Amino acid sequence: NKLRVGLLFGGRSGEHEVSISSARAIAQAISSDQNAQKYELLPFYIQKDGYWLAGEIAQQVLTSGTPLQLNGSNIQLPNPSQTSLPIPTSPYLPVSSSSSSAQVADVDVWFPIIHGPNGEDGTVQGLLQLMQIPYVGSGVLGSAMGMDKIAMKMAFAQAGLPQVKYMTINRAQVWSNPCVFPKLCDQIEATLGYPCFVKPANLGSSVGIAKVRSRSELETALDNAASYDRRLIIEAGVVARELECAVLGNDNPKASVVGEITFESDFYDYETKYTAGKAGFLIPAPVPESVSSAIQEMSLQAFASVDAAGLARVDFFYVEATGEVLINEINTLPGFTATSMYPQMWEKSGVPFTELVDQLIQLALERHS
Ligand code: ATP
Ligand code: MG
Ligand code: MG
Ligand code: MG
Numbered sequence: 001n002k003l004r005v006g007l008l009f010g011g012r013s014g015e016h017e018v019s020i021s022s023a024r025a026i027a028q029a030i031s032s033d034q035n036a037q038k039y040e041l042l043p044f045y046i047q048k049d050g051y052w053l054a055g056e057i058a059q060q061v062l063t064s065g066t067p068l069q070l071n072g073s074n075i076q077l078p079n080p081s082q083t084s085l086p087i088p089t090s091p092y093l094p095v096s097s098s099s100s101s102a103q104v105a106d107v108d109v110w111f112p113i114i115h116g117p118n119g120e121d122g123t124v125q126g127l128l129q130l131m132q133i134p135y136v137g138s139g140v141l142g143s144a145m146g147m148d149k150i151a152m153k154m155a156f157a158q159a160g161l162p163q164v165k166y167m168t169i170n171r172a173q174v175w176s177n178p179c180v181f182p183k184l185c186d187q188i189e190a191t192l193g194y195p196c197f198v199k200p201a202n203l204g205s206s207v208g209i210a211k212v213r214s215r216s217e218l219e220t221a222l223d224n225a226a227s228y229d230r231r232l233i234i235e236a237g238v239v240a241r242e243l244e245c246a247v248l249g250n251d252n253p254k255a256s257v258v259g260e261i262t263f264e265s266d267f268y269d270y271e272t273k274y275t276a277g278k279a280g281f282l283i284p285a286p287v288p289e290s291v292s293s294a295i296q297e298m299s300l301q302a303f304a305s306v307d308a309a310g311l312a313r314v315d316f317f318y319v320e321a322t323g324e325v326l327i328n329e330i331n332t333l334p335g336f337t338a339t340s341m342y343p344q345m346w347e348k349s350g351v352p353f354t355e356l357v358d359q360l361i362q363l364a365l366e367r368h369s
Pocket of ligand 1: 164197199203204205206207209235236237238239242267268269315328329331
């Protein structure tokens with residue numbers, strides 16, 4: 001009797017393609033010799049419009065590695081009139097394309113691997129929680145706290161973790177009153193100076209983030225970020241090396257070796273993240289042992305401070321000139337392709353990819369029981 005693992009991927013965020021890549025790697029690990037006696041894979045694909053597909057079609061997306069076209073030229077959708085709905089009419093029983101394909105009720109444990117909004121932010125976790133089926137990763141609170149940079153930073157501050165100076169604003173302050181906007185910009189300039197980073201609070205993969213060096217860049221960046229999210233954050237820019245640490249576990253989590261990201265671009269933006277050869281990983285990071293142990297300690301504190309579970313990747317700035325380590329953020333469903341930082345940091349810490357996937361599923365069962 002194998003445990004049926006519902007691999008939930010795709011989703012309505014800008015990180016849809018990344019999710020497919022992560023899901024492919026996880027699917028391979030679940031089907032590997034090492035795990036195949038224990039687990040059976042049931043893929044569930046959420047299209048860009050929010051429509052759920054299971055069975056053969058979902059498997060096809062995994063195999064091809066490319067999203068389904070919403071105009072449906074390559075597939076026969078079960079109910080084309082519903083494909084523009086943001087969520088299926090019955091989320092508990094997503095429509096499947098063939099009578100033989102899997103249903104939600106067949107799943108013993110979920111492995112959601114949807115990055116960004118509507119996946120990493122507690123929404124999917126709430127749905128799975130209501131189903132009363134165990135799922136990999138953080139619960140509703142941990143996911144929501146970890147997705148929202150404002151809530152996350154409040155939790156980090158409360159835990160005493162050092163961070164860059166920042167300000168939080170909302171979309172209405174950017175858009176609705178032309179008299180207020182210049183004052184807002186004055187305030188940002190006075191408080192943070194240039195360069196600063198403008199970010200939508202609830203996103204990932206650097207989507208909507210801009211590094212700004214002048215008033216006009218600030219204005220453009222605020223307007224752009226406001227198009228992604230109601231909540232915005234502006235941070236003082238630091239000149240620093242970028243270090244990351246992977247956390248695995250529930251109430252007694254472990255921290256991996258520390259890794260470093262290297263790149264030539266202005267900052268670690270979307271293009272640098274997803275263009276082969278633009279970023280390099282150094283694992284373990286060539287930093288003093290005092291720095292890596294501080295980062296491991298801070299990663300575990302950050303994990304607990306937002307109530308994360310299962311897995312998280314914690315990102316840091318290391319200001320080499322002063323020796324200062326600042327926490328940047330936590331990601332509760334980090335990129336999980338075979339070449340992503342999270343699994344690679346575990347690989348270098350003695351946990352190979354297939355075993356990592358196995359452990360995450362076991363942690364989901366442990367948390368649910
Ligand atoms: P992820 O894909 O890791 O979820 P994200 O979209 O949540 O990323 P951040 O990690 O907040 O975005 O920022 C993306 C990148 O922008 C950082 O890795 C770094 O290169 C740069 N950056 C962000 N904030 C700052 C800052 N305050 N000072 C200097 N660089 C920054
Ligand atoms: Mg992030
Ligand atoms: Mg992210
Ligand atoms: Mg980051």
